[in-house]
Amino acid sequence: MNEVLEKLIVAQAVDLELARLKSELAGVPARRKAAETALRAAEDALRKIDEGMRKEEVLRRTQESEVRSYKDKQTRLRKQLDAATSTAQVTALEHEIGFTEQAVAKLEDEELASMERTEQLEIDRSHAQEALERTTATLTRETVACEVLTEQNTARIADLTSERAAIRADVGATEEGERLLSQYDRVAKSKGTALSEATGQKCSACQMMLRTQRWNDITDRDPNSPHKDEVFTCETCGRMLFYDPRRDAPGEWTPGQRLASSK
Ligand SMILES: [Zn+2]
Incomplete structure (x- = not known):
């Protein structure tokens, strides 16, 4: 998986947790x-x-x-x-x-x-x-x-805010990271979340089916493929898609819960 994407998964878990804590407060x-x-x-x-x-x-x-x-x-x-x-x-x-x-x-x-x-x-x-x-x-x-x-x-908000700053600094250290981070911020601002797990050939956030070719690109990453690190976005909602190979069977996806567990 794209290294930046992996960091963004953690970033999203932190952002969702921060939002939850702030809304509770x-x-x-x-x-x-x-x-x-x-x-x-x-x-x-x-x-x-x-x-x-x-x-x-x-x-x-x-x-x-x-x-x-x-x-x-x-x-x-x-x-x-x-x-x-x-x-x-x-x-x-x-x-x-x-x-x-x-x-x-x-x-x-x-x-x-x-x-x-x-x-x-x-x-x-x-x-x-x-x-x-x-x-x-x-x-x-x-x-x-x-x-x-x-x-x-x-x-907890204070801790996570520092953690968030550290993750963002780390992600933004490369040119690709900077680009994906700004894409992350843009989508997160309009959709609430910027990343979505792909499960059962669907975008778990908007539930739209992914084209078979796109699904295969995401799930069957050939380590020798020139696209192995490419970040794909859902064509319907624009979220960046990630696939967790540890997930054998598709199931319910609750925003935050799934991503938090990917930490
Ligand atoms: Zn989608």
Whole structure:
């Protein structure tokens, strides 16, 4: 295999790993924010439930005091009924007592409904309490995980950045290397990756079939051929193709994974 191409395989593994580490690092604020937002939401939900429970209590106290005042009125009306002297008076008082009885029954029904709402709120409250505990634990865990990740990725990024510079200096030391490196940068910029493994007569990055002649050129390198060190590019996506003879059978190719293992 072309010597520069072999170095570029390592360069791509480094670049992909750097991109992964940086993207993970860039995601840290969002991870933390998501955990904080979930906790705030759980706190809000609990607060709303507590507020609802207080409102129901206030409502029931009002209802109870209204019931008491209607009952006091009933007592007064019954005394007046005992002392009533005309049929008209009796009818009017009985009518008024009936009205207070209906009002009391209605208030008692409403009080019962309020108690049922409170029962439901108590159930909701225990769920909200659980959610609060869960989101608090998640935030603690995420905070620690983000700190560890930040520290580890920052250190690894620094190492890989020096490694990358060294590889690029090495590759760029020859004229051919310089040319292939600029081709690498150009394709990597537009496609994300500049190299692609050829497997099963396909470019593993864009999945397009390679012409049989091209496939044979890549896989059956004749050590005496004048083209043995030639770097072929995929005619469809423009990536530089490489073939790993250690790979016996074609399989899944995940960007980074395959190249990383070629190190
Ligand atoms: Zn391709």
